[in-house]
Amino acid sequence: MALLLKTEAGRGDSWRRALLAADPGLDLRQWPEVGDPADIEYALVWFPPKGALKSYPNLKVIFSIGAGVDHLASDPELPKGVPIVRMVEPGLTAGMTEFVLMSVLYHHRFMLDYAEQRRNKVWREIDQVPPWDRRVGIMGLGVLGGDVAEKLVALSFDVAGWSRSPKDLPGVARFHGPGGFIPFLNRSDILVCLLPLTAETTGILDARAFAALPEGAALVSVGRGPHVVEADLLAALETGWLGAATLDVFQTEPLPPESPFWDHPRVVLTPHVASLTIAKTASEFVIDNIRRHQAGRPLLHAVDPDRGY
Ligand code: NAP
Ligand code: GLV
Numbered sequence: 295m296a297l298l299l300k301t302e303a304g305r306g307d308s309w310r311r312a313l314l315a316a317d318p319g320l321d322l323r324q325w326p327e328v329g330d331p332a333d334i335e336y337a338l339v340w341f342p343p344k345g346a347l348k349s350y351p352n353l354k355v356i357f358s359i360g361a362g363v364d365h366l367a368s369d370p371e372l373p374k375g376v377p378i379v380r381m382v383e384p385g386l387t388a389g390m391t392e393f394v395l396m397s398v399l400y401h402h403r404f405m406l407d408y409a410e411q412r413r414n415k416v417w418r419e420i421d422q423v424p425p426w427d428r429r430v431g432i433m434g435l436g437v438l439g440g441d442v443a444e445k446l447v448a449l450s451f452d453v454a455g456w457s458r459s460p461k462d463l464p465g466v467a468r469f470h471g472p473g474g475f476i477p478f479l480n481r482s483d484i485l486v487c488l489l490p491l492t493a494e495t496t497g498i499l500d501a502r503a504f505a506a507l508p509e510g511a512a513l514v515s516v517g518r519g520p521h522v523v524e525a526d527l528l529a530a531l532e533t534g535w536l537g538a539a540t541l542d543v544f545q546t547e548p549l550p551p552e553s554p555f556w557d558h559p560r561v562v563l564t565p566h567v568a569s570l571t572i573a574k575t576a577s578e579f580v581i582d583n584i585r586r587h588q589a590g591r592p593l594l595h596a597v598d599p600d601r602g603y
Pocket of ligand 2: 359361362363381386569
């Protein structure tokens with residue numbers, strides 16, 4: 295059994311070290327030095343070239359280096375019937391929770407306004423809002439959204455979540471399905487998007503969705519760029535209906551130099567770094583899952599091909 299590794303540029307060596315620490319006997323083949331394609335039974339990949347994974351006739355499981363699997367699902371030549379496992383590991387979850395808490399607190403405490411005041415040398419208080427009067431809405435209550443919700447509740451925010459199926463999380467107002475979407479948006483002063491990218495969620499944050507938010511709401515977009523109709527977001531920011539946005543993911547990445555978001559005064563922008571997979575903890579998850587698979591036990595966090603996540 296060999297594991298194929300194809301990481302982001304520059305990260306291969308740290309992954310190699312972490313995987314071999316988790317399993318010193320591992321037969322690891324680092325892209326593009328693959329050897330005999332017939333040896334490859336498992337693949338751990340981030341953005342493999344389209345069509346590349348069909349070259350391995352004995353491939354049994356594809357592990358995504360990220361939580362999102364849209365980089366695999368968009369490959370029309372992905373081998374059929376090979377299970378895909380998304381990344382679930384404590385480093386990725388902790389990183390996302392940190393990033394979202396930082397962003398929610400930033401907007402909650404008017405830091406964009408204070409930055410603007412500072413540029414103009416204005417010394418002025420803005421009324422403080424207690425967290426229980428700030429309604430935070432989380433789109434996606436899975437591994438990442440669920441952890442974010444729990445920590446926001448611990449900070450006393452008024453938290454709601456929206457998911458496909460009903461979810462019971464302590465202290466979180468629940469909304470689900472298309473019928474729950476607009477009522478959920480209506481009570482989201484700060485909206486966090488932590489959905490996977492699927493046919494159903496592409497373009498979900500459009501003019502209609504922004505119009506359903508309370509006036510002056512802030513968006514924290516950390517799922518995937520194509521969730522947001524960028525022209526509609528820009529229009530909502532221009533009219534002031536949307537007060538601010540933290541944008542970590544974009545329709546086109548890297549963000550083109552001509553994008554108006556780079557210089558927008560109401561936008562906080564980061565280069566798709568809300569959370570990164572941590573090689574050490576992720577390798578433990580992958581090796582454990584390979585052992586489960588070899589022992590005939592069900593894989594953990596396999597993607598449901600019908601749902602697409
Ligand atoms: P997950 O555990 O699979 O959770 C997905 C959540 O979204 C679930 O609650 C699911 O509802 C909900 N959902 C899916 N489709 C929906 C729909 N059509 N309507 C309403 N709710 C829907 O995923 P995760 O591990 O939390 O990761 C979420 C996403 O975060 C990833 O797919 C990735 O795109 C993004 N991400 C971004 C970064 C970054 O650095 N920016 C880092 C990591 C991940 P159910 O509970 O009913 O199934
Ligand atoms: C990063 O974007 C991920 O999906 O883990």
